Amino acid sequence: MDIRDFQQLIEKMYSHKDRQRGSAGTFLWLMEEIGELAEAIAGNHSQEEKAAEFADVLAWLVTLANVEGIDLSDALHAKYGRGCPGCGLMVCTCNEKA
Ligand SMILES: [Mg+2]
Ligand SMILES: [Zn+2]
Structure with missing residues (x-):
């Protein structure tokens, strides 16, 4: 599944709830999931548990993009x-932070 497919999947599954919640509420959920990812990395968690938290963070980032009308793949x-x-360059040689 690529990013475009995933964004469409999340749109189909959750957009009816996401648009009601709006950007501010969705941003809070994303931050909560970032916290869960931090906990999973810092603590003694299995690779499966960490992977699930990475998935949550990306899902909520994609959700926020949907609410804001941003095509993440583009x-x-x-x-x-x-x-x-x-x-x-394709292999970075600078000190710029994106
Ligand atoms: Mg989570
Ligand atoms: Zn560079």
Whole structure:
């Protein structure tokens, strides 16, 4: 499943709830999931548990993009598809933070 397919899947499954909640509420959920990921990495958790938290974070990031009307696949291609946004190279040689 690529990013575009995943964003469409999340849209189909949850958009009726997500649009009601709005960006601010969705952002809070994303931050909560980031916290769960931090806990999974810091604590003594299995790879399966960590993987599930990574999935949650991406799902909520995609959800926020849906609520905001952002196509993440397009955004990724536009910003990173032709190389590092800082130096333009495929193997970065700069100190720029994206
Ligand atoms: Mg979670
Ligand atoms: Zn660079």
